[in-house]
Amino acid sequence: MSLKNRLGFTREPVYLIDGSAFVYRGFYAYPDLKRSDGFPTNAMFIVLRLLAKLLREEKPAYLGFVLDGKGPTFRHALMESYKAQRMRMPENLAVQIEPLLEGLGKMGIATIVSHGVEADDVLASLANRFKKDRPVVLVGADKDLQQCLDENVYLWDPSMRKEKLVTLESFRTHQDLVPGQWPDYQALVGDKADNIPGIPGVGPKTALGLLKRFPSLEALRDGFERLSAKEQTRLKPHMEDIFLYRELTRLKTDCCADHVCAQLKINQEDMSAFLDFLDAYEFHSLKREFARDDARDTNASGHKMTGTFVEPVHGEALPDCAGKQVGMILEGKGVRIGLEGREYLFDACSMSLVTALGTAQSIAVPSLKDVLYHHRLWYLVPLGTWFDIGLAEYLLDPEERNYGFERIRDGLSGELDTHPENPALTACRIGELLTKRLEAGDFIPLMRELELPLIPVLVKMEQNGIRLDLEAFAAFLAEVQEKLDQLTTAIYQEAGTTFNIRSSQQLAEVLFDRLGIVSRKKTPGGKPSTSVQALEALADAHPVINSILRYRTLEKLRSTYLEPLPKLVDRENRVHTHFNNLATATGRLSSSKPNLQNIPIRGEFGPRMRGCFIARPGYKLVAADYSQIELRILAHMSKDPHLLDAFARNEDIHARTAALLFDKEPEAIQADERRKAKTINFGLLYGMGPQKLGKDLGLTLKEAKEFIARYFSALAKVKTFYTDVEKRARAHGSVTTIAGRRRLLPDINSRNANLAQQARRMAINTVVQGSAADVIKKAMLAVDRDPLLHKTGSRILLQVHDELVLEVPAENAIEVGERLTVIMSGVYDLDVPLAVDWGIGDNWAQAH
DNA sequence: ACCGAAGA
DNA sequence: TCTTCGGT
Numbered sequence: 061m062s063l064k065n066r067l068g069f070t071r072e073p074v075y076l077i078d079g080s081a082f083v084y085r086g087f088y089a090y091p092d093l094k095r096s097d098g099f100p101t102n103a104m105f106i107v108l109r110l111l112a113k114l115l116r117e118e119k120p121a122y123l124g125f126v127l128d129g130k131g132p133t134f135r136h137a138l139m140e141s142y143k144a145q146r147m148r149m150p151e152n153l154a155v156q157i158e159p160l161l162e163g164l165g166k167m168g169i170a171t172i173v174s175h176g177v178e179a180d181d182v183l184a185s186l187a188n189r190f191k192k193d194r195p196v197v198l199v200g201a202d203k204d205l206q207q208c209l210d211e212n213v214y215l216w217d218p219s220m221r222k223e224k225l226v227t228l229e230s231f232r233t234h235q236d237l238v239p240g241q242w243p244d245y246q247a248l249v250g251d252k253a254d255n256i257p258g259i260p261g262v263g264p265k266t267a268l269g270l271l272k273r274f275p276s277l278e279a280l281r282d283g284f285e286r287l288s289a290k291e292q293t294r295l296k297p298h299m300e301d302i303f304l305y306r307e308l309t310r311l312k313t314d315c316c317a318d319h320v321c322a323q324l325k326i327n328q329e330d331m332s333a334f335l336d337f338l339d340a341y342e343f344h345s346l347k348r349e350f351a352r353d354d355a356r357d358t359n360a361s362g363h364k365m366t367g368t369f370v371e372p373v374h375g376e377a378l379p380d381c382a383g384k385q386v387g388m389i390l391e392g393k394g395v396r397i398g399l400e401g402r403e404y405l406f407d408a409c410s411m412s413l414v415t416a417l418g419t420a421q422s423i424a425v426p427s428l429k430d431v432l433y434h435h436r437l438w439y440l441v442p443l444g445t446w447f448d449i450g451l452a453e454y455l456l457d458p459e460e461r462n463y464g465f466e467r468i469r470d471g472l473s474g475e476l477d478t479h480p481e482n483p484a485l486t487a488c489r490i491g492e493l494l495t496k497r498l499e500a501g502d503f504i505p506l507m508r509e510l511e512l513p514l515i516p517v518l519v520k521m522e523q524n525g526i527r528l529d530l531e532a533f534a535a536f537l538a539e540v541q542e543k544l545d546q547l548t549t550a551i552y553q554e555a556g557t558t559f560n561i562r563s564s565q566q567l568a569e570v571l572f573d574r575l576g577i578v579s580r581k582k583t584p585g586g587k588p589s590t591s592v593q594a595l596e597a598l599a600d601a602h603p604v605i606n607s608i609l610r611y612r613t614l615e616k617l618r619s620t621y622l623e624p625l626p627k628l629v630d631r632e633n634r635v636h637t638h639f640n641n642l643a644t645a646t647g648r649l650s651s652s653k654p655n656l657q658n659i660p661i662r663g664e665f666g667p668r669m670r671g672c673f674i675a676r677p678g679y680k681l682v683a684a685d686y687s688q689i690e691l692r693i694l695a696h697m698s699k700d701p702h703l704l705d706a707f708a709r710n711e712d713i714h715a716r717t718a719a720l721l722f723d724k725e726p727e728a729i730q731a732d733e734r735r736k737a738k739t740i741n742f743g744l745l746y747g748m749g750p751q752k753l754g755k756d757l758g759l760t761l762k763e764a765k766e767f768i769a770r771y772f773s774a775l776a777k778v779k780t781f782y783t784d785v786e787k788r789a790r791a792h793g794s795v796t797t798i799a800g801r802r803r804l805l806p807d808i809n810s811r812n813a814n815l816a817q818q819a820r821r822m823a824i825n826t827v828v829q830g831s832a833a834d835v836i837k838k839a840m841l842a843v844d845r846d847p848l849l850h851k852t853g854s855r856i857l858l859q860v861h862d863e864l865v866l867e868v869p870a871e872n873a874i875e876v877g878e879r880l881t882v883i884m885s886g887v888y889d890l891d892v893p894l895a896v897d898w899g900i901g902d903n904w905a906q907a908h
Numbered sequence: 909a910c911c912g913a914a915g916a
Numbered sequence: 917t918c919t920t921c922g923g924t
Contacts, residue, residue: 088916092917566916616921621922643911643912645911648910661923690924
């Protein structure tokens with residue numbers, strides 16, 4: 061549905077497009093699109109496609125396309141380093157700008173090229189003037205545009221798979237800021253992309269806290285005395301700079317005084333020149349689309365209207381929910397309820413509402429996790445009452461990447477009898493439909509006994525967070541930064557040029573073209589690879605290679621961990637990750653914003669990195685991890701006597717495998733032989749074939765095949781297990797884990813051998829990896845419910861696939877560690893023991 | 909094999 | 917979107 065309808069505009073809105081953003085995005089997103097003579101057309105294509113969609117769906121009357129001009133802007137005059145690290149426009153993109161402007165002209169769209177200011181400034185200035193007369197929709201993704209939000213100004217990004225609309229209201233509920241405070245906020249936090257440093261150690265949480273107390277930088281300066289001593293020392297050295305930073309972020313609202321809205325009127329009376337233009341650049345699909353749109357005046361909203369719309373009641377008389385099926389949608393602070401064909405709106409969550417809903421038979425919601433975050437009162441509704449629509453869909457097909465309500469609704473639209481503008485009634489109906497499907501697939505126990513109860517545990521873990529040692533982070537970062545600076549000069553010298561070492565493209569050019577090193581490995585895309593594996597093989601060819609490898613590891617450390625993490629801490633220096641329970645095809649959790657499941661552990665810097673994650677004063681971290689859980693599951697499922705025996709005796713499994721493979725006593729196994737056995741053990745869990753194994757072990761294809769054959773003849777029951785999994789996958793088109801989790805693998809019966817082979821590997825890996833995920837999820841529930849852990853004041857902080865990290869009062873740490881291992885090893889009764897290793901420490905490194 | 913983040 | 921690299 062168009063924005064006009066959704067937002068109920070009464071006057072024609074004007075759309076202002078941040079052209080530069082889309083031009084760049086298109087350029088990187090579609091690197092290979094070219095005309096047959098080689099002229100690059102990728103950026104043009106993306107922009108034109110975006111406009112086509114916008115014209116078709118929005119039917120705008122006024123639209124302006126704004127591009128950055130060439131020269132420097134006033135911001136460069138304010139600060140030299142501004143956007144210094146951003147490269148100048150690549151040649152392949154620059155050549156597309158003129159033709160693009162020409163095309164837009166023929167399309168009847170007004171373009172504005174900014175000079176001395178950036179495109180965003182033009183957008184802000186025009187929005188500021190036009191908003192008095194009509195709604196303004198800023199089309200773009202730059203977060204700095206949020207400062208323009210107003211009752212009549214909207215920010216919209218339709219280019220992603222899921223469009224993003226920010227209104228004044230949604231901004232307020234999400235940000236706890238007024239749009240006008242955005243520049244003040246950015247000045248404190250900094251912005252790496254624009255090279256605005258911000259204040260070290262001040263992340264979003266701190267900045268929001270400060271702005272809550274002092275609404276502007278001026279107020280902050282004037283009230284400086286009222287800050288705590290710690291805050292004063294942190295802020296003092298930067299108090300002058302932040303005013304400059306704010307000027308860089310603040311968009312101008314007073315340029316383009318001579319533009320009037322009438323100039324932005326779309327004029328598509330004659331499209332023939334534009335169609336010729338599309339021909340000239342070989343945009344055939346776009347031409348078809350425009351020719352079609354030109355021919356018929358479409359009027360369809362594109363939305364299938366089933367059921368009749370029911371006007372929602374503004375509820376102060378509560379409906380009787382007892383024993384009924386209910387659907388619920390959260391809208392900002394408010395709540396929308398649907399039952400028995402009626403919808404009710406409430407301004408906020410309240411005790412009486414929660415009590416009424418608690419008597420329902422079931423409440424279908426798009427995401428239970430969101431509900432629990434919405435208000436603490438929701439915890440009072442019995443867990444068994446909730447029905448999580450996203451979760452249900454995930455269990456039915458874990459390979460959809462999008463479990464948003466809209467996607468699911470549209471997928472089921474054929475079977476819905478509700479109006480799309482009655483989302484709560486729709487949710488209720490979807491709940492009914494999906495319940496039937498879950499029953500048919502035998503997913504109810506998995507849903508009710510594992511996945512749904514896990515959600516409040518995940519929320520607790522996220523809210524607990526884990527504490528960072530900020531001093532240690534700062535010292536670490538300073539060291540790494542200094543080494544990086546030294547390496548940069550060394551590399552430029554050794555290579556004989558300066559270039560962007562972070563760019564694999566430029567690096568490949570320098571190494572393989574300029575220095576004449578012969579590349580051996582290729583990327584999946586067919587270009588010469590500069591990965592660690594590829595570079596290590598070339599280490600002898602040139603001294604610069606080793607410097608580059610070292611630069612890579614340090615840069616990774618800096619950019620992924622050392623720099624971003626301290627910015628995310630709250631008042632107590634704790635970071636709060638998101639544990640996503642609908643993210644993986646195998647049933648594992650994933651962690652993001654920040655990802656705490658890939659914090660380095662190995663190598664020169666791993667222990668030091670994990671040492672920066674600490675327990676709060678008076679507490680210890682207790683970490684417990686399953687030992688070889690996936691191989692143990694393989695042992696249990698295959699019933700292979702060698703594996704069962706090795707685990708029963710708690711032997712070194714890789715050494716034992718090596719002994720079988722090389723026909724030696726386990727004591728006589730060499731390190732290299734153990735390494736090979738380890739690689740093949742892991743490889744087979746991934747369903748790895750001989751090519752990949754050979755590559756990893758440096759063997760020829762023939763040797764690798766023999767090696768695998770030897771493995772399977774020694775571990776014959778593993779072989780039969782593999783073929784059984786494959787057979788079952790063929791027969792059902794899916795595989796199932798111990799807890800009844802299912803992954804669909806339609807490709808396993810494909811005539812395309814590659815696809816079938818890929819599906820075969822997924823089948824094996826999913827059974828093993830997914831079952832391991834079931835085991836630890838069950839353990840998490842048991843840990844959460846354990847009275848002793850509760851009594852000792854333990855809190856669960858992290859899950860890293862086979863590991864749990866708890867924070868515990870120091871005096872109880874040993875007791876908790878012991879209890880934890882008992883719980884974790886006891887969740888499933890397998891044919892092998894589930895061994896658990898654990899440790900205690902003041903930080904995560906020690907606890908290992 | 910399964911992820912997420914950063915950079916271009 | 918692709919490449920790379922950190923984790924399991």
